[in-house]
Amino acid sequence: MKNNIARVLINLSLNKYFDYKIPETLLDEVKIGSHVTVPFGKSRREGCVVAIIESTSYLKEIKEIERVSDRKPIIPRNLIELGEWMASYYCCSKEQAMRALLPGSVRSGKISRKKVTFLYIEDSQKASEFLFNKGRKYPAQEKIVQFILQHPDVSIGTLKVRTSCSDSSIKSLEKAGIIKREMRNVLRDPFGDSELVMSEPPELTDEQAVAVREITNMLDKKSRFFTALLFGVTGSGKTEVYLRAINEALNLDKDSIVLVPEIALTPQTTERFRARFGNQVSVLHSSLSDGERFDEWTKIYEGKVKIVVGARSALFAPFKKLGLIIVDEEHENSYKQDEAPRYNARDVAVMRSYREGAVTILGSATPSLESFYNAKHGKYELIKLTKRIDDRLMPSVSVIDMRAEKAGKGNTIFSRDLISAVYDRLNKKEQTIIFLNRRGFATHLTCHACGYTANCKNCSVDYTYHRSKDYLACHICGDIIEATQNCPQCKAQNIKYSGVGTEKIEDIATKLFPLAKISRMDSDTMTNRKSYEDILLNFRRGKIDILIGTQMLAKGLDFPNVTLVGIVNADLSLHIPDFRAAERTFQLLTQVAGRAGRGVIPGEVFIQTYTPFHEAIKYAVNHDYEAFYNYEIPTRDELSYPPKTHLAVIRFSGEEEDKVSIVAEEFIEKLSIIRNEHLIFSPVSPSPISKIKNKFRYSVMLRGNLSYKQKTFIKSLIFNEFKNKKVNIIVDIDALNLM
Secondary structure (H helix, E strand, O other): OOOOOOEEEEEOOOOOOEEOOOOHHHHOOOOOOOOOOEEEOEEEEEEEEEEEEEEOOOOOOEEEOEEEEEOOOOOOHHHHHHHHHHHHHOOHHHHHHHHOOOOOHHOOOOOOHHHHHHEEEEOHHHHHHHOOOHOOHHHHHEEEEEEHHOOOOOOOHHHHHHOOOHHHHHHHHOOOOOEEEEEEEOOOOOOOOOOOOOOOOOOHHHHEEEEHHHHHHOOOOOOOEEEEEEEEEEOHHHHHHHHHHHHHHHHHOOOOEEEOOOOHHHHHHHHHHEEEEEHEEEEEEEOOOHHHHHHHHHHHHHOOOOOEEEEEHHHOOOOEEEEEEEOOOOHHHHHEOOOOOEEEHHHHHHHHHHHHHHHEEEOOOOHHHHHHHHHHOOOOOOEOOOOOOHHOOOOOEEEHHHHHHHHHOOOOOHHHHHHHHHHHHOOOOOOOEEEEOOOOOOOOOOOOOOOOOOOOOOOOOOEEEOOOOOOOOOOOOOOOOEOOOOOOOOOOOOOOEEEHHHHHHHHHHHHOOOOOOEEOOOOOOOOOHHHHHHHHHHHHHHOOEEEEEEEHHOOOOOOOOEEEEEEEEOHHHHOOOOHHHHHHHHHHHHHHOOOOOOOOOOOOOOOEEEEOOOOHHHHHHHOOOHHHHHHHHHHHHHHOOOOOEEEEEEEEEOOOOOHHHHHHHHHHHHHHHHOOOOOEEEOOOEEEEEEEEEEEEEEEEEEOOOOOOOOOHHHHHHHHHOOOOEEEEEEOOOOOOOO
């Protein structure tokens, strides 16, 4: 007997499945992954079929599915199973996990294929007779026929642009039976008119060849590992290893996913992969239009491409023969989603590979301590690239003690050594990167007369001053207020803007180097995809001498003519109240330094700091990741922090601070039932940023390995007992942000 009960996940945040009978008329249409319309209470709702079963435990008569959507694709079973695992592991609702599997443009069913009208010759005999007998009398029609003969199947839009013809001329030819029009589906092209220039694989270094051989063994199932950490210094040729690994997957008729941490990197990365694999490459990221994303996803779904490159969400590309997932710069925080489901794409990539018999390659010059720990303890294979390609030298790194610079009454933003080095590069026609991980012009507005400080009214942070637009902005909630020259509180005129951001760096650099071509790259200037592409293209072409920017400059950019990197306020991230502060500082400094000297000319790096003897800075100077790892691990072990164990943060937020605090205490009291010697609870306390968007925030940190049973209990409290408490409760498993 054919199974006729469908288990459906309704598009509501209920965290449960509902069973429906499949009517005889829909037995052949309803499949796992189908989108269906079902009666739900007194209304109709859409849902997704997650299982088809023989019987149900529901005692009453169950309702029937009403229809199957013909505008939404069937979600592959492998992704449905991955979504169920995510809901369980990341303590989120089943619906939240399922929504992550499809781009909104696909999930909504509102976007459809783009249709374009094409013209073609219907009767070649009539066309010839027209040109021979009547063409001179009707020059506009003659031009149309000649163009279509030269360009068969031309779109009507292209024809009008190229021939300046009118609709009446086209209709006359149609009426005569000479040409005919046809509506066809066409793909929106996110690559636009970009020229595709194919490249030849370079000769591998000895280390690269070993790396490719190890990965090939994994793909061929000749290795016990299915995950490898490709630990390669900056400029060691990790991307070429990725390209060779993908080629091996293609030889096995397998599909590949390449994840990059930043949308800004996607064009550059995609360019390299398309140059090797041509139109087998698709792209998925949030800067695509809804139509482009719909078409790219559909190409993958229909098996028309074998490779997808994109940011975090590209992990859920609907490949049916997945062989390889590459996570480039795997240490980057941008792989962790801030909203439910709060998944880390790096970790879900490993799980997806495991479930589908594929291989994951995690690549980084500065791996997360979690990944290196897993490699050191035999969970991942460790593959090392210790040298730059062509035996190029690592950049020389100098530390500038800004305490001495300040005492000597030098410039407290640009040290004398850095200024001299920039002038030297300008004279040599070489390029410079100046890095500061803070945007804006000034970070504080203070009145020295009354002590007033410009704090965001919605959040417990200071406003940042943006001089180019003359306003104060909160970088947490986005609130903007007008800048003022007088104190809003006491009306004094000696108000002072202090602190420094990339906008101020640009202003100072313009005065110090008046003849240099200077550009800034941060989230204030990079407002869309074209902004990224234009500035990177201009930098590559040498139209920019000095590029100033935030952490997006640290993420894998490769410019051979950059020979100098200056890092301003290098210890900025050291003073954040987070146990990962040293790790992030080391990673950032090493990655930014790695942008220098990637061509034939050796690079030089200046690290300006007020804490020159901190271990994170000392080890970054020597590009010594393993020494930093060995320094950091004992502290983590002693305090039961990752990577020795897992970390979860439970956050409570609401408009009434007292209520938030009380609910947090009640919630943790309920959790005492799951407490054991392997699970450490921190006390309930205000979050480091205690208010965001007018909501007060409290948090509790859990250190230990939460079991499936413990997570299920936490979810039951959130979705049942504490559901109507008017306090928002979220659980962040493997949290990276403690603020």
